Amino acid sequence: MLLFGAVAARADEGMWLPALISQRIDAMGQMGCRLSAEDIYSINQASLKDAVVLFGGGCTGELVSDRGLLLTNHHCGYSYIQRHSSVEHDYLKDGFWAGSPEEELPNPGLTVRFLDRMEDVTALMLRGYEPSMSEEQRDSVVEANSASLIRSIENPAEGIRASVEALYYANQYYLFVYRVFSDVRLVGAPPSSIGKFGGDTDNWMWPRHTGDFSVFRIYATPDGKPAAYSPSNVPYRPRKHFRISTAGVREGDFTFVYGCPGSTREYVHSEEVRYIGEVSDPQKIALRTLRLDIQKKYMSQSQAVRIQYSAKNASVANAWKKWQGESKGIARLGAVAAKQEYERRFEKWAEGTSYEGLLPRIKEIHQRREPSYLAYEYLNETVRSIEILRFASEVRNALERGRSTEGITAQFFKDYCQSIDEETFVAIMEAFGKGVPAGLLPRCYTDKLARFGSVEAWKKYVFKKSVFTNPAKVKALGEKDLKRLGKDPALEMWDAFQAWFEQDLRPVIAQTGKELKSAMREYMRGQMEFEPSKAFYPDANLTLRVAYGKVSGYRPVDAVWYNPVSTLKGIIEKDNPDIFDYNIPQVLRDIYEAGGVEDQSVCFLATNHTSGGNSGSPVINADGDLIGINFDRVWEGTMSDLVFDPDYCRNISIDIRYLLFIIERIGGAGWLLEEMDFVPAGSGTVLAANQ
Ligand code: ARG
Ligand code: ASP
Secondary structure, three states: OHHHHHHHHHOOOOOEOHHHHHHOHHHHHHOOOOOOHHHHOOOOOOOHHHHEEEEOOOEEEEEOOOOOEEEEOHHHHHHHHHHOOOOOOOHHHHOEEOOOHHHOEEOOOOOEEEEEEEEEOHHHHOOOOOOOOOHHHHHHHHHHHHHHHHHHHOEHHHOEEEEEEEEOOOOEEEEEEEEEEOEEEEEEEOOHHHHOOOHHHHOOOOOOOOOOOEEEEEEEOOOOOOOOOOOOOEEOOOOOOOOEEOOOOOOOOEEEEEEOOOOOOOOOOHHHHHHHHHHHHHHHHHHHHHHHHHHHHHHHHOHHHHHHHHHHHHHHHHHHHHHHHHHHHHHHHOHHHHHHHHHHHHHHHHOOOOOOOHHHHHHHHHHHHHHHHHHHHHHHHOHHHOHHHHHHHHHHHHHHOOOOOHHHHHHHHHOOOHHHHHHHHHHHHHHHHHHOOOOOOOHHHHHHHHHHOOHHHHHHHHHHHOHHHOHHHHHHOOHHHHHHHOOOHHHHHHHHHHHHHHHHHHHHHHHHHHHHHHHHHHHHHHHHHHOOOOOOOOOOOOOOEEEEEEEOOEOOOOOOOEOOEEEHHHHHHHOOOOOHHHOOOHHHHHHHHHOOOOOOEEEEEEOOOOOOOOOOOEEEOOOOOEEEEEEEEOHHHHHHHOOOOOOOOOEEEEEHHHHHHHHHHHOOOHHHHHHOOEEOOOHHHHHHHHO
16 A cells, blocks of 8 residues: 555656646546646647746746636735835735726736747757757757747737747757736735735745735736736736636645746756755855844834835745755755665666766766855855845946936835845855855955955945945936946945956856756756656746646654645634734634634645746646645655655645635625636635635
8 A cells, every 4th residue: 555655646746748748648537637638738729728827937827717817826926016015005014905907006027928839849949950069069059040930930019929948958949939918917915914924934834824825917908919008908818717616625636736837957966966955055044044034133123124125035035944945855865865876777777878977977077066156156145145236236237228227226225224234244244254165265255354354344344435325326326437336345346256256166167067968968868768668757947837646635754644724723723913924914813703714724735746936826626627826835845846755745725715715805805706707606705705
């Protein structure tokens, strides 16, 4: 039985290309799926793919009405909700609900894209390529071929965009044709005490009770074409939208996730896994702990600072916590040793073939790369994370391009707390001196320390002397000041470290990167030949994928079993007016008091293989109806970007019935439910009221 369980669960690993889903549809059917491959992806008829979008630059969203209504996560809409917020209208804190379409809020810069079609264009991309060519020559052949293909397809006026993506380390190329819409309006969001309930304390964890959703609407021209924001645009009528199932989820139910995972590295060498789990993650965690502690101190003292730093803090904290789970997971699984064992078998098999010697070569490249790469990661997590420095370089960029700096300056100071930046400077630049590998510590660091005697004194000088701490002075800057600006201590520091990167780090990283790229292409091909009967899914690259599995609990540690469904009862258990992350709105307490809702389900777990970017993805049942919205993974399973473990890897979704409950009973926006389709028919509002 154990053996059977393991084998069955193994089947859940993978994020598959929708166009090839016919190769998986039998396996999906055996797990309970009742859809055909054409239902999921078709270029001849409307299919589920037409109801899924890439939301912004890194989330997923799904259409739930024929009037362009779109659901995604609260944390995906977060920065837009924040931009509409101020202390007087704090939509982050209080939530926002449009009372009618007229009240929906436009979001300049936000786009969503639908996939029209994808197709294998490997032969076309490699036209003119000879095996004797160098890596650079190969790249330029592919680049030229892809540029001309894209040019022949794109039509920006109609929102038609195309891209060619390398899959399997560029052993294959796929064309993706998209329709991009740029008038996307905010319709509603719950208060953060629901949408971010549990905050960073519960983030990446189970049991979870976060109502992590927000609602948007896509607008188009009256004839349904993508267009920039205009009051004359109308709600977009999508080719397909999801029906909503109110039947609920049970352990063992088939479910799949349709979305845009951003980046995974399942086929890398053990050296890379070792570097991530044992070197990179721990160092980055330590650096971010310093930053987070400082932010937390100031955020807890001031409501204004809390709003200013809410989005910044969430994004710093998010990766920080994920890396902890990842690094632990890699260790717990013995992932490095397991890869090494696999590599031993591969090498044995490779003897006498063209793959002989490949693995030692990859290992050597990794070792040559590591110190420089680590220094580069330090640069990102330190100098490039000091807000004033980054801002200074953005202002200069704008001036150089003859653009106005007013907008970026206003935006920057709206969300800037100089005390946080100053303290952060000291903490992370001290850590820089201790952490950058011996021999790589740059002069621009050591000279400054010698000159000022301490990081503290260096910091004082930068903040005292730089113009970039003063909004009025920054606004007064013009092109004529460009020359002199290079001497500003903030820019001078930014430039010096940038030069260090260009001179000392980039050459090594670029050279080893190029070598790795071609070696990994070979290794990927080798792995596929080594295990000819195994189905290989391409690593995630923000293109549309299908992951499938079952609703399932898990065992996080010995003697503990986690049930897969959380309920409102758990929210009340966690509720605590004195703890910011657990202080629910009074109305929710009142509704609970009135009775009858303790079994209202809130979130659920399943075995779908997801990654960053899958946030906001539709979670779909065996009939293709929407049962939830994906938003996270469990902490013990976050190493799934490198190694998937069926015992620990679970995705976390908000139950669609909780979303309906919140919209109707907390948001008072029941009008939105009227445009949705429910199965069983008509069940939407009744359920929300009765459960
Ligand atoms: N962990 C989720 C994902 O990676 C949600 C992140 C947003 N929430 C937060 N508390 N920072 O993006
Ligand atoms: N929370 C992630 C996202 O924003 C999803 C994940 O990493 O599982 O895409």
